[in-house]
Amino acid sequence: MTDKLDAAKLTDRVAALVEAAKRAGADAADAVAVRGRSAGVSVRLGKVEATESAESEDVSLRVFVGQRVASVSATAASDPKALAGRAVAMARVSPEDPFQGLADPALLARNLRDLDLFDPTEISADQLKDAALAAEAAALAVKGVTNSAGSSAGAGFGGLVLATSAGFVGQYVASRFSRSTSVIAGEGTGMERDYEYSSHQHFSDLDTPQDIGRKAGERAVRRLGARKAATGPVDVVFDPRVARGIAGHLAGAINGASVARKTSFLRDMMGKRVASAAITVTDEPLRRRGQASRPFDGEGVEGEKLLMVERGVLNHWFLSTSAARELGLVTNGRGSRSGSSVSPSSTNLAIEPGER
Numbered sequence: 001m002t003d004k005l006d007a008a009k010l011t012d013r014v015a016a017l018v019e020a021a022k023r024a025g026a027d028a029a030d031a032v033a034v035r036g037r038s039a040g041v042s043v044r045l046g047k048v049e050a051t052e053s054a055e056s057e058d059v060s061l062r063v064f065v066g067q068r069v070a071s072v073s074a075t076a077a078s079d080p081k082a083l084a085g086r087a088v089a090m091a092r093v094s095p096e097d098p099f100q101g102l103a104d105p106a107l108l109a110r111n112l113r114d115l116d117l118f119d120p121t122e123i124s125a126d127q128l129k130d131a132a133l134a135a136e137a138a139a140l141a142v143k144g145v146t147n148s149a150g151s152s153a154g155a156g157f158g159g160l161v162l163a164t165s166a167g168f169v170g171q172y173v174a175s176r177f178s179r180s181t182s183v184i185a186g187e188g189t190g191m192e193r194d195y196e197y198s199s200h201q202h203f204s205d206l207d208t209p210q211d212i213g214r215k216a217g218e219r220a221v222r223r224l225g226a227r228k229a230a231t232g233p234v235d236v237v238f239d240p241r242v243a244r245g246i247a248g249h250l251a252g253a254i255n256g257a258s259v260a261r262k263t264s265f266l267r268d269m270m271g272k273r274v275a276s277a278a279i280t281v282t283d284e285p286l287r288r289r290g291q292a293s294r295p296f297d298g299e300g301v302e303g304e305k306l307l308m309v310e311r312g313v314l315n316h317w318f319l320s321t322s323a324a325r326e327l328g329l330v331t332n333g334r335g336s337r338s339g340s341s342v343s344p345s346s347t348n349l350a351i352e353p354g355e356r
Contacts (some may be wrong), residue, residue, distance in 0.1 A: 038156030138213025303333025
């Protein structure tokens with residue numbers, strides 16, 4: 001584990017929080033420490049518009065008293081005893097929730113996998129600026145491009161340490177590098193805008209600034225001269241980017257929390273056809289170097305690759321422990337931590353290639 005996460009220090013802090021919660025009267029508890037650092041540079045028309053650098057280190061504690069739950073968040077330097085006392089006091093006056101609780105200990109990850117999520121490459125502010133400027137210059141060099149909407153480059157990392165009163169302790173850290181450019185083509189009322197970007201955990205996997213700029217320019221120029229299609233039945237070929245939007249709508253509809261609240265239009269469709277037989281949708285949290293990969297979820301459960309939709313048939317919901325219990329099911333390791341709360345979400349969601 002990289003020293004950037006300072007894992008031993010953060011592990012001691014979350015363990016102290018869990019122990020303090022037990023001493024304060026909690027029946028069970030879990031605690032998370034999250035540390036991150038990021039830097040970025042934005043440019044436009046050859047000049048730096050903004051630079052930013054941020055660093056954070058926070059902890060969250062969730063406690064259970066019977067069927068009552070409460071959670072608190074604070075900076076990592078906060079006093080564990082005071083934080084635990086406040087959380088337990090809040091839990092005792094909270095309404096009961098029969099679905100809340102820690103994940104079943106039998107489901108907790110035991111041998112954490114190395115998913116190659118961290119790249120220690122250090123990128124200076126000058127390197128970020130040069131990359132952003134190079135991408136913008138390449139975009140402006142495309143014939144038909146008339147203006148820049150801005151170009152940026154960034155680098156950073158985020159790490160998480162989780163400890164539970166069931167005996168689980170886990171940690172991981174992931175880096176992130178990015179480059180993007182947005183430009184305008186055409187003049188007057190005929191102007192069109194488009195963009196290109198690259199984002200990866202490893203610096204060497206990024207597209208070059210020149211490729212990003214060229215693609216952004218070409219995409220903007222391709223939009224020029226658009227016209228309305230005649231009314232009538234037509235065949236449509238979607239841009240590959242449209243798949244992300246379609247997948248996002250699907251992810252919201254098969255989220256276990258939405259299903260439990262009866263707000264999903266697919267809530268009665270488990271085991272039934274929801275798409276063309278050409279469509280298979282997967283979710284894979286253990287993919288190496290995946291954008292949303294993680295060796296365990298926000299509750300310590302290791303998720304496996306799932307065929308969420310297989311040849312058009314819905315097979316699974318995204319489930320955290322509480323959502324699964326409300327539906328009479330078992331979590332599939334899709335609990336995501338947001339501050340001190342846990343809710344189900346997708347990881348590396350993908351619409352798989354078809355036969356053609």
